[in-house]
């Protein structure tokens with residue numbers, strides 16, 4: 001049935017975007033959906049009523065409603081690891097027991113933040129947050145987007161094992177006024193543990209009293225954090241069933257809650273909960289994450305687009321593309337279906353992107369005239385993130401909207417083909433009322449559910465990530481045994497560059 005639904009979709013006639021609005025005057029009302037502070041516009045994609053019906057049939061064939069219910073019920077939807085995926089419970093949606101646990105753990109986090117604000121842990125001006133992947137990208141995005149003037153606490157988020165990253169952050173901070181948050185779901189990730197050890201050394205060398213008393217652990221493995229030396233009272237646990245790249249809502253969001261204040265963190269959660277309810281309860285025809293997944297599936301699986309580009313036309317959202325890279329590619333970059341059999345087509349597109357207007361002067365040439373079709377997503381905000389002359393925000397939005405129109409309509413040039421624009425290139429625009437905690441929470445939850453909806457349509461598990469393990473295993477073996485048993489290229493590299501380290 002799945003194959004049949006896909007085959008039917010692939011035979012449907014394709015419209016041309018150049019004349020799409022002339023051909024269907026109702027198009028805007030059909031393919032624009034406003035959900036709270038977010039307005040989704042798919043009218044400049046190739047979506048048609050026929051395609052919608054085809055994808056709705058595919059969603060049915062793939063048991064979309066049942067899999068969505070299973071997600072929210074806290075069932076073991078992560079089949080390869082026999083685990084639930086309970087990020088919605090962190091926002092108060094889903095299995096009652098998990099929601100209660102999340103609330104209790106949030107209460108504990110809030111109490112620690114209150115204590116820090118009351119100087120109970122000594123003077124604190126800086127937070128050095130150490131974590132990688134899902135333990136860094138989400139908090140980094142939120143703090144960067146919402147911190148504003150950053151007058152509460154200075155936050156540095158260090159992920160890379162390259163000591164340069166840590167050294168640069170330490171150079172900015174006074175060790176006597178710094179708290180270190182060690183963020184790791186497993187509390188075993190080598191990059192994080194090495195960075196954390198070096199950060200403690202930095203405090204020791206600076207003569208800070210009781211450096212371990214300045215450590216806060218954000219983890220789903222509290223025993224490991226205690227073994228490592230963190231005081232039980234400084235451990236902020238989160239539920240094991242919250243996946244790493246879905247964990248910013250849990251104690252992994254500690255830097256955001258500290259830097260922005262608890263009310264803002266709560267608003268972020270509430271914004272996400274609003275999107276949870278929309279995804280769970282709304283009709284598939286009006287369901288933003290599901291419709292976005294239909295568009296993704298059309299370009300990736302039917303038209304064979306290998307990438308999709310995301311451009312934030314708002315400096316506050318400059319980290320969104322890298323956040324989405326982990327969310328989408330670590331979740332859906334898979335080669336087998338839920339039952340372990342090989343997938344029958346492409347899975348996740350390569351997500352890439354940047355910020356407007358910078359990207360226009362760097363990569364947009366290829367989007368307009370290159371030979372690969374790349375669906376583009378623009379994200380912008382009606383309200384600016386600055387108090388300068390409104391001309392800035394106006395220019396930003398004008399450029400954003402102009403790019404979408406240019407990609408769609410193109411421009412002929414019979415005299416000089418180098419100056420012709422083919423057009424018929426799709427884009428989606430997500431317009432926020434403003435980049436508030438609520439809107440950002442809803443936007444991120446939208447992307448999470450869209451990723452899940454894509455996985456359902458492809459019949460894959462978005463919640464494991466075994467692909468990252470082999471490289472880690474080989475790195476461990478090089479650390480342990482040096483250049484033994486590898487190919488000549490790897491052996492030569494190890495001997496040349498690691499000999500003296």
Ligand code: F6P
Pocket residue numbers: 132133134135183184185186187188189192244245330465468
């Ligand atoms: O190696 C990939 C990964 O497991 C990600 O999925 C995760 O977000 C990251 O490493 C960090 O893991 P942890 O939070 O356990 O340190």
